[in-house]
Amino acid sequence: MRRGVTATMVVAGILLMIIGYFGAAPWGADTVANSDPRITLAPTLFVLGVIVVFSAAIVYELLPDRERR
Amino acid sequence: MPKVTRRTFVKTSAVAAGGTALARNYLFGPLDTVAAESPLALQPMVEDVVPTTCWIGKQDCGMLARRVDGRVIKFEGHPANPRNAGTLCPKGQAQIVALYDPNRVKWPLIRTNAKGATGEWRRASWDEALQLVADQVNEVRERDPKAVLWQKGRSKAKKFYDDAFVKSLGSAKMGHGAYCSDVGYRVLEYMIGTHAVLHPDFRYCDYMLSWGWNITGAGGNKTCWLQWPRHMVEAKERGLTITHIDPRLRSAGPFADDWLAIRPGTDLAMALALCHELVAQGFLDRPYLSTYTNAPYLVKPDGSVAKVTVGEGEEAEELALVWDEDAGAAVPFAEATSRALEGSYEIDGEVLRPAFEVFKEHIAQYSPEWAAPITDLPAEKIRQVATDFGEKAQIGSTLVVDGVEVPYRPVGIMAYHVAQQELGFPTLQAMTMVPMLVGAMGAAGGQLSDYSWKIHKNYAKFEKLTVDDPPYDYFLNKSKFFPINTGLPGVVAKVMQDPAKFGVEKLPEVAILHMVNPLNAFPSQPDFLASYGMFKFVAVISPWLSETADYFADVVLPAATIEKYEGPISVNNQYIDGSTLRIPPMDPLFESKGEIDIYMDLTEKMGLLYGEDGYLYQVNKALGLVDDKAEFGVDINSKPQVRDIFDNWARSEGIEEGVAYFEDPGKSVYIKGPVKPTKMYGYATDPPFGGAIHRFYGESLLDAQNQMKEKGAEAIYYQDYNALPTWRPPTMDSSPAEYDLYMISYKLIEHKQARTSFVPLLAELAPGARVDINPVTANRLGIESGDVVTVESHNAVTGETRSIALPAVMCEGIRPDVVGIPHHFGMWTHPVNEGQGSSPNELYFTGEGYTTNTADQSFHVKVRVRKGGEL
Amino acid sequence: MAKYGMVVDLERCQGCRACMEACKVENNTTESMFWMYVFRFEEGTYPDTKMSFLPRPCQHCDNAPCVKVCPVGARYKREDGIVLTDPDRCIGCRYCSLACPYGVNYFNYQKPQDAYYALGIDWEDPDVTSVTGGVVPPYKNPDHDLLYGEEQRRTAGGGHAKGVMEKCTFCVHRVENGMLPACVETCPTNALVFGDVSDPDTPISRYVRAREPWHLLEETGTEPSVMYVGGKPPTLALTEIERPKARV
């Protein structure tokens, strides 16, 4: 279960990063659209993604062992 | 964690409090919060446009003033005005700051401390100030009107309200022409009768000598920068080639196809060499010379012209004789059919020769090889210029312009401020002869001078120059010093310091200075420091406290800048004629007034406003609202609004709407139409050249010299009065060898004489004075770019020396033996003047050796430069 | 949709800097800020000295490095070719002024009210404020506070605020009202030509067809919208002369 949770978090984090990256303002220098993000607060999503990926390590270690209790 | 003691708590909370204050301050206070100023304009604004004309430059370009709620926010060029066609120069754009300048004179000032030093003032009402001026001037005027001296700098429109003031007072009048190429005007008035200097017919000209013409920075003949560069650029696109004769390349910028870096003060030698080559290579328009000039006049060995008296008593007149080749006899000029230009003829035992023959013999010595060492230009180049000028003149060709066939000589000279040198008169004489020899004078594509061929009254006066005995007036008119006299403030200053030397008894006692700043704007500051101190009373009319007012004014009357009615203003750009007015875009700021209002109020206080010969009467006369236009005249017994004066003038010009026409942005420029060839080209006018015979040979000059000698004048005054321009080295060359450099001054496009150096927008473009020096010379003197250097001038006649200190700037585009300084700085009354450096006028001299023979100022002096000195 | 461009005819330019002054008054730029700048060059040694002038507006590049590097999208390019700055989005990182090969960007190093030639002119003088209503500078152009383009942003120079970037906007507030930019309008010798490059019969298109224009710093690949005619591209052999008071 621990491995499952961590794996999902890592994948979720990476997904968030991808959404955040491509949700932000598109590459290019020819229209007004190149200056605004397509999804509002897209960069925040990207940063959250990175944070989620790395907090997976914390979750992996800190999840209490159900058997021991 | 360190124990939280009370002390640390206090410290941290203080920092924390500071932090929150900072944050609050930062977020909402003056730190320009996250969102900058308010996004939307608050209330709807009334926006309109007022047509007017520029008030800073020389040629009064047409402008549209954009206003928001009555506040002028932008000046733009007026599209319908032919001179600038919707464009403006940097000064035109930047004058908007001068309008709002809090350092303007805001209300009449009366001096409270002694003169001769920085003034302390008290505020006065208009009544009190005008009354004081009126009393002081009247007291002197009753005794001797000529003891009242009225002096003006630049007139910003047709000189009608100022001429009217001088006439109604009967006072003496002094302008600034002697610093603005007036010697060129005297030469053209003397030789062909027009009141102007030289400019080519840009529309058809193919080859132009830009002789000392500051193409990219300054005005030119008649009108000013912006109009001429527009014409020049279009002509260049059509194929005009320009040979630039100037010690400084900067003035021509990239437009010089060929640059002749001539040594200052030697333009006469160059002009004589060109004449020599044109004659030698046979580029001569004989029909022009024999028909329209006095070249065929028969000259006696003593230089005088052979004449015959015709008719008796009053109608008796003396007619000059020419040799008629058909008749084989000497006959009066008008009767000859084929006038001889060359050869020698013996009549009544005397050998007579046509003036042209004398001229040929006179210039035989002035070959390019002779001129090369003097002008420091290769002889071959001088010869090449003459050849090009001659060949491209296409002598004999004609051109049909607007249906009128006119001789076609597509060559010409642009010359204006080059005249401001000691040899100015003979130099311009020789330079004018160059186009005359090839018949380009008044030809299509050729040499023009005025916008019409109106003959100035001086043409007749110069036929016979008279030299009276002392006592002379303080301008030294008709004196043994200056038979032809432009009226130089510098000479007046010298006379006031030593009247006996000049045979003058009566000196001016009271002065009214209108928009003129001799202390800073005219050469020889020490002379003015001495002379202006002698005035009993000085009244100054100016928008700013000028340096002259600061030291010598008793009363300063604040004039408006652009916020006033002024005019009528010609919009003639040589090809299209018309007129316009200056309309106030705003009411005069502070308590300033337009000059016409000031003059009306002042003359009213002096009791000269109303009635016969009063100010209003003179205004009508000056505006031409007399005789057949008398009905449009202003009622001379009641004080009109200034706007009404222009309303009457407009109706007199046949404009029904009157001044409203000029206040309507859609109209506002009254175009009379294109300038017809019959008015523009001398050949095509009726009678040709206004009926004036062109004085190729200057008999009256020679006569003047003889009279001067009889009256005991010194050689330095009479040596340039010769029948034909004769070379002599300028007086300044006799300065000791250690003064090895020539100093010249020049105008920047960003500034206008001494009136814009304190406009912050322009001071930003051209921050201050400098000494342009050639790197080779700088290296020799151990000077690097940016070093402060001391420039010391030497007076070759009196031995006096003067010096100023300025930063040096390396300049490859200047002769190694020349240094150049812009003449817009050296002022101290306005805060923006701080640190702008001195003016070259503190180095120049006036008087003997440094004025022309016609009392015009020379802007040349020998200097030496060394490293060091304080700004 | 129009595509705006400008032609600078170096055979007509007199180097008079009227365009710089018109730009300063129209856009109320503060001291030592030159959205339009005109170089004055000297080249060679006496006596074969050569002189030349070079007006340098913003080039409104089609491949604008400044737009690419702006971290927050404050600098953007519009379909009509104009590159603008949104003062409410700009964080003042000044990256655009370093990415730009032409050096056309200016940063508000201090509050604009303190930078309007305060050295010599006291704009708070009561007699002046009674006339101008205390507006600084007194010739302040109200158009700058309005929103422009269909993106509705305050891009016309209303950005004179501490800590944000600004540059030549081709006078977007004038162009959108069908007027010419201030510099083009005032040029005494009509050396500046402005218009819709995509429309074949505008003056600018005719100009471009008649002469072969070159671009400034073509090798940087920025594809500028400003074209130069006559003269030659500048090199470091040119030394600048008569610099204005460019540093405060």
Added chain:
Amino acid sequence: MATTARGRPALPQGIGRVTPGWWAFFAATLIVLAFGIVAIIRELTAGMVATGMRDVGTAGGATWGLYISMVVYFIGVSFAGITVAALIRIFDIERLRPIARMAELLTIVSLILGAFAILVDLGQPLRGITNLFGFARPQSPFFGTFSLVIAGYLFASIVYLYLGGRRDAALMAKHPGRLQRFHRWWAAGYKDTEAERRRHYQTSFWLALGIIPLLIVAHSTLGFVFGLQVGRPGWYGTLQAPAFVALAGVSGVGHIIVLAAIIRRLLGAQRRITMEAFSWLGRFLMVLLAVYLYFMVVELLTLLYATPEVEKRLSDALLTGTYAPIYWGSVAALVLPMIALMWQALARRWNVGILVASGVLVNLAAIGKRYLVVVPSQTHGTLLPYEVGSYSPSWVEYGVVLGLFALGALLVGLFIKSFPVLPLEAEEEVSVDA
């Protein structure tokens, strides 16, 4: 077991005890920090006109100056810290284990300083934060710096430090005292069981593997901030990114050596941080230094061989012109340590004094070289023939930079006083269960 004044057992490594020496240290850093804050307030109120920075081009200034040089330097130093920690973990370098936490700490502190240095350089700092999170554009190289370096990499290092410290936190949580709750929070129920140890062993391995590529990418974006600008001769070049990474390594390792030596002397841990550790660091520094010197030679050669005129003006300014003293000073400060390290490596005799000296020198050189990348290209590198400019930092800039260093020192000091910077050993250990 030394006891404190109040009779409680003294915590290991001087935690919790503030000797007069520490008081002096904290007072000094706070004073310098206050000076920095005064400088920042001056800059925020008067605007950036208080700094020496001016616009590029007509104003002939540098619009990026000391601040951006320090940003690059701090982020460079942070790079090496976590890299050393990751290498220790991946290759199980036992002798370096004691300095692992110190390296992670260095990364976090210098990253924080880098973030502040960017904020201080912005014209609108507060709006900088809000707009970056709202509108950051991936196309701008700054995006990498903002998201990967500041947000991502900082968080990753904190995670690494946190997880690595749980064991020691658990041990420390035994001791009653003010810090106990802090240590217990940090331990988060760590029982030091075999399963937990194995799990930590795995996570730190995968974490280390995850961080290294993030570092390379993150740091290269900082290199791309300069390297991609075609308008800036002296910046534009493919070598910028790798050179950044190399110099980052050099300055980072140099910094670790200095920090390790200080802590070794402070906590008398000569036995714990052995000479082998220093020799490994020395050799690692030598390798990185060699790589960087190689890059410098490559850059110099391309600069001098056949430079177009614009680069020529820049290289003249660097080699013989106004920036020559800084340039040759930095080169000397790199070559001297190189020689010292090579001499020690060959002679197999490592001296901590020399290592510290070369660490300091190398860092000074790093600051110089960052400055030489950022500034000269603006004052001497304009493509259009503007007049050559000048830039000299004002007191505000020096004040802020000193303030940042003081902040860094303060953070390190506070950490050392509140958490064992060296992993606890047997004798200090109180058994987990008791």
